Amino acid sequence: MLTHPPLQIGLAGFGNVGAGVYKNLFKNRELLRERTGRDLQVRKIVVRDPSKVRDVPLPADLVSTDLDDLINDPEIEIVVELIGGTERAFELVKSALLQKKIVVTGNKALLAEHGRELFALAEQQKTPIYFEAAVAGGIPIIKTVQESLIGNHIESVTGIINGTCNYILTRMAEGGLGYEEALGEAKDLGYAEADPTLDINGWDAAHKAIILASLSYGCWLPADEIFVEGIEKVRRKDTQFADKLGYTVKLLAVIQLHTDSGAIEVRVQPSLISKDQILASVKGVYNAILVCGDVVGETLFYGSGAGQDPTSSSVISDLADAASRRGQLETGNGRTGFVPHGLYGRPMPVEDTISKYYLRVEADDRPGVLAQIATLLGKQEIGILSVIQPEDHDEEVAPIVLMLHYAPFGVVRDTIAKIGALDCIREEPVWMRVEG
Ligand SMILES: NC(=O)c1ccc[n+]([C@@H]2O[C@H](COP(=O)([O-])OP(=O)(O)OC[C@H]3O[C@@H](n4cnc5c(N)ncnc54)[C@H](OP(=O)(O)O)[C@@H]3O)[C@@H](O)[C@H]2O)c1
Structure with a gap:
């Protein structure tokens, strides 16, 4: 039995993810109703071009092309931002929070760029932002x-x-x-x-x-x-x-x-x-x-x-959370998204990070080349773990692959730049970390 009125959702975007959210909310409507005690209803959908042909048909009676319609509709409790990008999406999320509308988003670029400001606003407004779909699609990380x-x-x-x-x-x-x-x-x-x-x-x-x-x-x-x-x-x-x-x-x-x-x-x-x-x-x-x-x-x-169904599973999980937890913030419980709680640790400059490395150079096929490379590495105390040079290369240029011992990233980067500048090296060296 439903004890609460339907949760009215404003869906911004009906692309890959937005259409999946609509489709799967409909598919599992009964299940969600039983589990959350509320009916999750999409009240409006905003797109750029309603005439576009889509795999999931766009319900004509719900469509608008004006994102402000979601903000101005007092019945809409939740705005689901699935338009992507960082400019218009930022404005939309900010306006929703200012109207105390809960936000659900899958937009990692938006959060990486404006997360600090948006989460502070969410905290100030006591209105949560949910963002499960922003990292690793369907994985609830x-x-x-x-x-x-x-x-x-x-x-x-x-x-x-x-x-x-x-x-x-x-x-x-x-x-x-x-x-x-x-x-x-x-x-x-x-x-x-x-x-x-x-x-x-x-x-x-x-x-x-x-x-x-x-x-x-x-x-x-x-x-x-x-x-x-x-x-x-x-x-x-x-x-x-x-x-x-x-x-x-x-x-x-x-x-x-x-x-x-x-x-x-x-x-x-x-x-x-x-x-x-x-x-x-x-x-x-x-x-x-x-x-x-x-x-x-x-x-x-x-x-x-990623993908329509896995990502919409995360968005729907956020919607269900919001439906179940609505009202908790007013009583001092619940979370608005992310509240900084004091950095334990400070960012480490990449130059100081240490690992082993893989290095491939394309070098002239003549005696002495390996010795020149080894000398440059030796000067910086970068140990060589192994070297391979396949025999089946063309006559003039040969790949040489070296596995290098643990060393600071900055030292290795500078040394490889010097190796790349040797006369005997024909292409920019390719190098990668080896994670242990
Ligand atoms: N795709 C994935 O697998 C995936 C996974 C995780 C997270 N995400 C994130 O989810 C978000 C959406 O991704 P998507 O793949 O669904 O994008 P998409 O397929 O490009 O869909 C974007 C939707 O937003 C609408 N739209 C864009 N700008 C608009 C505007 N200014 N006003 C009104 N409507 C606008 C588009 O309308 P039209 O249809 O009319 O063009 C379209 O329906 C992104 O932030 C993305 O990073 C995606």
Whole structure:
């Protein structure tokens, strides 16, 4: 039996995710009604172009093209922002909070850029922002970090949180595809946007890492405090050499507290991980996040990091939460989204972070080349763990792959720049971290 009136929802955006939310709210309406005690009703939907042909039919009686209609309708309790982008979405979310309308969003770019301001406004207005869909699509990682692991100091979060990059790297390693070919395939299959820049340059993953790091360490982290590298320079050769050496290449988001110094490492980079590590088995468009807490130990979350149904599952979970918890804030309970609780740790400059490294150079095939490279590495006390040079290369230029010992990132970067400047080196060296 329903004890509360229907929850009236204003849906901004009826694209991939918005249409999924509408479709699945309808599909599981009874279930949600039983579980939340309220009927979750979409009252208005705003799109740019109502005449567009869509897989999920747009209910004509609910459509508008004016986002302010959601703000100005007093019956709407919740605004679901699924339009993407950071400008209009920011205005919409701000206006909704000012009207004390609950916000649900899947917009990681918006939160990474304006999270500090929006969460402060949410707290001031005692009106929550829910954002489960903003990180790793269908994987419930936000609630996990905020609620299930609340009694833990988070020691580290390591994630494969961009499905497009993971698909491209998997196809290069296992299908033998070149980078451009794998990217083209990802586009054809709808895994990559027509403009995949934010995916392949690492910033989509970085936006998610900013959110996870901020939740884990208690303070909203500015985007310029984190180090981001994409997968553009990774070549089929590198995925194949990594394979020979017992590794696989992944775009990894690494968030780690160094308890000795109190510093927090936050970075997104293509990295080699040993094939026997659990994250190495995460393939294709799937995402996975490994969270270590000081009480719980190691926990792993795996699933679809994007896509209509998985992402709408997260949005609907936020809607159900909002339906069940409505009113708690007025009584002093409940959470408005993210309240800074004092940074424990300070961001660590990437130059000081330490790991092993993979280095590939394309060099003249003549005696003495390896000695020149080894001399430059030796001067900086960077140890060489192993070297491979395949015999089946062309006559003049040969790839040389070196695995380097633990060293600070800044020292390795400067030394590799010097190696790249040697006369015998024909292309910009490719190098990546090896995560241990
Ligand atoms: N796609 C995923 O798998 C996924 C996963 C996790 C999070 N997200 C996030 O979810 C959000 C939505 O993603 P999406 O893939 O659903 O995007 P999308 O397919 O491009 O859909 C965007 C929707 O917003 C509407 N829209 C855009 N600007 C508008 C404006 N100024 N006024 C009115 N309507 C406007 C569009 O209208 P028209 O239809 O008329 O063009 C469209 O319906 C993004 O923030 C994204 O980062 C997406």
